Amino acid sequence: MNGLRDRVAITGIGETAYTRGSGKSIMSLQMEAALKAIADAGLSPKDIDGVIPYAGMGVVAEDFITNFGIEDLRYSATTPMGGASCVASLQTAAMAVATGVATHVLCVVGRNGYSGSRVGSRVAQMPQFKTIAEYEMPIGNIAPPQLYAHMARRHMELYGTTSEQFGHIAVTIRQHALLNDNAIMQTPMTLEEHQNSRLIASPLRLFDCCLESDGGTAVVVSSAERARDLQRPPVYLMGIAEGHPDSPSTITQRTDMTRLGTAKAAPQAFAMAGVTPTEIDVAEIYDCFTYIVLCQIEDLGFCDKGEGGAFVQGGRIALGGELPVNTHGGLLSQAHIVGMNHIVELVKQLRGTAGKAQVADAEIGLVTGYGDMGDGAVAIMRR
Amino acid sequence: MTDASYTRPIPEPTLDSQPYWDALKEHRLVLQQCASCGTSRHYPRPVCAHCFSMETTWIEASGQGTVYSWTVAHHPFHPGFKGKTPYVLVTVELEEGVRMVSQLPEVDPDAIKIGMPVEVYFEDVTAELTLPMFRLRQ
Numbered sequence: 001m002n003g004l005r006d007r008v009a010i011t012g013i014g015e016t017a018y019t020r021g022s023g024k025s026i027m028s029l030q031m032e033a034a035l036k037a038i039a040d041a042g043l044s045p046k047d048i049d050g051v052i053p054y055a056g057m058g059v060v061a062e063d064f065i066t067n068f069g070i071e072d073l074r075y076s077a078t079t080p081m082g083g084a085s086c087v088a089s090l091q092t093a094a095m096a097v098a099t100g101v102a103t104h105v106l107c108v109v110g111r112n113g114y115s116g117s118r119v120g121s122r123v124a125q126m127p128q129f130k131t132i133a134e135y136e137m138p139i140g141n142i143a144p145p146q147l148y149a150h151m152a153r154r155h156m157e158l159y160g161t162t163s164e165q166f167g168h169i170a171v172t173i174r175q176h177a178l179l180n181d182n183a184i185m186q187t188p189m190t191l192e193e194h195q196n197s198r199l200i201a202s203p204l205r206l207f208d209c210c211l212e213s214d215g216g217t218a219v220v221v222s223s224a225e226r227a228r229d230l231q232r233p234p235v236y237l238m239g240i241a242e243g244h245p246d247s248p249s250t251i252t253q254r255t256d257m258t259r260l261g262t263a264k265a266a267p268q269a270f271a272m273a274g275v276t277p278t279e280i281d282v283a284e285i286y287d288c289f290t291y292i293v294l295c296q297i298e299d300l301g302f303c304d305k306g307e308g309g310a311f312v313q314g315g316r317i318a319l320g321g322e323l324p325v326n327t328h329g330g331l332l333s334q335a336h337i338v339g340m341n342h343i344v345e346l347v348k349q350l351r352g353t354a355g356k357a358q359v360a361d362a363e364i365g366l367v368t369g370y371g372d373m374g375d376g377a378v379a380i381m382r383r
Numbered sequence: 384m385t386d387a388s389y390t391r392p393i394p395e396p397t398l399d400s401q402p403y404w405d406a407l408k409e410h411r412l413v414l415q416q417c418a419s420c421g422t423s424r425h426y427p428r429p430v431c432a433h434c435f436s437m438e439t440t441w442i443e444a445s446g447q448g449t450v451y452s453w454t455v456a457h458h459p460f461h462p463g464f465k466g467k468t469p470y471v472l473v474t475v476e477l478e479e480g481v482r483m484v485s486q487l488p489e490v491d492p493d494a495i496k497i498g499m500p501v502e503v504y505f506e507d508v509t510a511e512l513t514l515p516m517f518r519l520r521q
Contacts, residue, residue: 124392134400135426136484137392138514141472142460149454150474150484157452157497201472202455202492250426252474252482257452 003272004091007098009227009234010381012041012220013344018182018335020114022214029110029216030059031067037218042231043104048220050075050102052089054109054338056126064106075102081242082128082371083286084261085109086340087379088242093221103226109340110216118212128372131249144288145209147251147373149201152291155258156203159306163203165313166290167194169325170207170332172318173287177329179319179356184213185333208290210331217340219347235350238364238380239273241265245374254374260292262368262376263299269378270301273364277301280380281362282349283323284342286370287330296368297325300378319357327357339369343379350383386509391463393512400427402441407513410505412444414479425481446503447520448477455492475501475517485517 014036016022016029024032030053038045045068051061053076061076075096079088086109093105123129123144124137132147141147155161171191177183189207197206227234243265247253270276277300285300287293294308302323303311311317317325328334328345335341346367348354354362362383369377396404403426406413416423419436429437451474459465473487473495487501500520507513 131426133392134394134396137461138394138512139472139485140391140456140461140464140467140470141484142392142464145458146454146456146460146472150452150472153454154452154474154497199455199457199469201457204454252484253425257474 004094004098004240005238005272005274006236007224008094008221009224009236010219010343010347011104011222011227011230011232011234012037012039012043013347014038014040014218015182015341015344016110016216018184018213018215018337020184020213022112022115026057026110026112026116027059027063029214030108030218033110033216033218034064034106034108037106037220040232041104041220041222043220046070047104048106049073050093050096050105052077052079052093052105052107054078054085055080057109057111059110075105080128081369081375081377083288083339084242084369084371084375084377086338086343087367087369087377090221090237090343090379091240091242091377094237094240097221097223103222105221106218107221107340108216108218109338111337112214113212113336114214128249136250136252145204146201148289148291149204150251151257151295152203155291155295158258159309161294161309163205164191164195165309166203166208166294167191168312169287169290169293169317170194173326173330174333176319176327176357177333180329180334183329183334184211185329204289204291210288210336211333213335213337215335215337217337217344219340219343233351233383235347235381235383238275238382239269239271240379241268241272242375242377243268248372248374251373258295258305260295260299260370260374260376262296262370262378265376265378266300269380273380275364275380279364280323280366282327282346282359282365283325284327284346284365284367285325286339286342286368287326287332288370290332292370293325296370296376299376300366300368319359324359327354327359342367346381350381389509391508392461399429403427406441407505407515410513412446412503412515413441414444414481415439416442423479423481425483445478448475448501450495450497450499450501451476451482452497453487453495471495473501473517483515485515487517490519
């Protein structure tokens, strides 16, 4: 089943400065990123006829009609899957474009994750977390690092995975951030510094956790046919899927606590793309926590379950390695823009415009989203 | 009557879950069991995912289980837990085959292992709210 293979392309990308303290409204950040992405594609804001804003950040499709004077918005949707939302939004955008419902769909996110409300207070308000809010928050199992630590600990106990192996992920992604002028973290991290960082929720340390940051990011999805007439070289979508874990609302009840929705999405995305993991030249993997990267590497099929710890060592996931991961610095060291920044980075890599972090001859790449306790989304693209 | 000095998150029971919270106040841990196919489920919800029956009975759990996973919370993510860290959060697999998250106080975190036998006890945190806690089972 080819599904959406090669029928749509990412035609525009846009990013604001990523900061700790934007001094701008969330609305402004999203509009700025959107305008940049639309200009990058060589389009006018009035050409946008589909909008998929990130769910629950207070900016809705109607705001883009108002700000851009869009006369005939024909498609809007949200994909409320937490950190998997942005990659999942590419899927629904692609479906809208491939069926002719819309022509150019804007996928956009923007947040003041640093200067606005923090994650511990945010999650309690989210409907996806209502089960956690009733049964686990009163006990003290409140924020994502605590919720996910149960998964990480079980992985360590079952497979011998170590905190040092988590550290290799954090250190490698920091090295990549140093190559990126729009990354918040600009000083190197050593494995020793990772190991000495304070425990947040064991086994997760401070440097296993992503940043909280401010910024906006957007992409434009267009039909492959239209894309060839626009100003940038098209980056084609080869395969895409979303996957929801068993027991999505509580990690506690999950049949296998060491598998994410990614494990369901990956075979679908690879089958649609017609490629295998060995053909992936670069991977932008949602990295809210180091463990979540390790787990996804397994769920994506880059190695078997339990082998992720060994896989991330020895430079394999660094630039120049077998599978460069998070060449922009990721959520861990560039900025937490809910993974839309991962999509933008993959497009840059496949356009050959990733600057000092460019993977030589990158032809096929992969990007993932992960969120809300286990939802996964996987997209495979080519130049 | 609410206890103003209690600052931790307080559950908001629904019509589906009220019997669970009411039983805890009586120091009983109860679980839903499908009245049609007998499958136990937790946390409380209206439909049996096995046979789709909405007929439910409440059974009293033995309160005995084993450690499935755990974490030691060092950073308080809620004002109600400031000054209370570190504390051990544990995922317990109950004998009835379902799991729940609780705390495991009075245990050396370095000694915790998957499969370690534990049992429930009850802590009346306010006049209105009782939480299920776990301790090692001899």
